[in-house]
Amino acid sequence: MSHPKNSNTEAMSTQNDPSSKQPSPASREEPEPSCGNGSLPLWLIGMTGFALFSAGLYLGIFNGGFRGDIFNERDSSPALLFPEKSVPGALAGTGAATATSTESPVERGKKFYNNPPASCVTCHQPTGNGLAGSFPPLAGSEFVQGGSKRLGMILLKGLQGPIKVKGASFNGAMPAWEKVLSDKQIASILTYVRQEWGNKAGEITPDQIGAARKEFAGRTEPWAEADLLAVPADAELPGGTPAVAPVAQEPKK
Numbered sequence: 114m115s116h117p118k119n120s121n122t123e124a125m126s127t128q129n130d131p132s133s134k135q136p137s138p139a140s141r142e143e144p145e146p147s148c149g150n151g152s153l154p155l156w157l158i159g160m161t162g163f164a165l166f167s168a169g170l171y172l173g174i175f176n177g178g179f180r181g182d183i184f185n186e187r188d189s190s191p192a193l194l195f196p197e198k199s200v201p202g203a204l205a206g207t208g209a210a211t212a213t214s215t216e217s218p219v220e221r222g223k224k225f226y227n228n229p230p231a232s233c234v235t236c237h238q239p240t241g242n243g244l245a246g247s248f249p250p251l252a253g254s255e256f257v258q259g260g261s262k263r264l265g266m267i268l269l270k271g272l273q274g275p276i277k278v279k280g281a282s283f284n285g286a287m288p289a290w291e292k293v294l295s296d297k298q299i300a301s302i303l304t305y306v307r308q309e310w311g312n313k314a315g316e317i318t319p320d321q322i323g324a325a326r327k328e329f330a331g332r333t334e335p336w337a338e339a340d341l342l343a344v345p346a347d348a349e350l351p352g353g354t355p356a357v358a359p360v361a362q363e364p365k366k
């Protein structure tokens with residue numbers, strides 16, 4: 114309560130001030146807390162420090178690139194805590210998709226699709242439908258289900274500018290993956306997206322991605338739609354598996 118100097122109000126305030134008649138609840142219980150050396154317990158300092166440190170660490174790792182358009186805390190940077198060689202060998206460390214030898218290319222591709230460092234899922238979504246106006250669909254996409262050449266080009270070098278997918282227009286940019294993912298990783302991701310969400314297209318092999326890497330080694334820019342359309346829609350990269358019977362079968366007697 115304030116104590117005005119004005120004499121009229123002083124009389125009133127003295128009357129109404131409960132502290133003048135009886136001790137305030139606070140003064141009955143404990144003394145006012147005061148500043149002083151040693152009054153801040155060590156455990157409190159420690160806990161506050163730990164909380165701030167943890168919050169900073171969390172934000173540093175799970176910042177999602179601070180991008181408002183794609184914020185997703187799963188888009189993390191575990192490499193900060195667990196440095197690893199990412200190109201072009203297999204990935205190790207928490208959070209990053211790792212390949213085991215017993216998995217099929219589709220299973221491997223699914224892991225890479227959904228986890229760093231590829232995290233295609235961030236933009237193209239778990240449904241493969243993308244986001245209208247921002248990220249084109251992979252489900253039912255003519256590029257995904259067409260020839261392997263266009264698809265290999267897109268993945269290795271990225272894509273930017275206006276493009277039509279399934280009749281809908283997009284005008285964004287996808288980064289290049291050639292420095293982030295190995296041939297084997299790209300091949301398994303593509304095999305996965307070609308056979309998920311009702312897509313029905315054949316396997317893509319690491320040899321095919323390797324062939325595309327060589328063929329387009331001199332290309333440093335992302336592709337534009339015109340570059341893709343200049344390549345026949347059904348053009349295949351060399352090194353693919355035969356269209357029929359991709360798995361070696363016992364000859365029948």
Ligand code: HEC
Nearest residue numbers: 231233236249250254256272273274276283284285286287
């Ligand atoms: C940062 C967001 C982002 C990520 C991550 C991303 N893409 Fe894309 N992708 C795009 C955008 C945007 C386009 C369209 C570019 C344009 O508008 O020219 C695109 C286009 C494509 C296309 C050609 C168009 C279509 O829909 O068929 C394919 C195929 C594709 N992406 C596959 C992938 C795969 C596979 C991955 C994971 C390795 C991936 N993308 C990761 C944003 C992303």
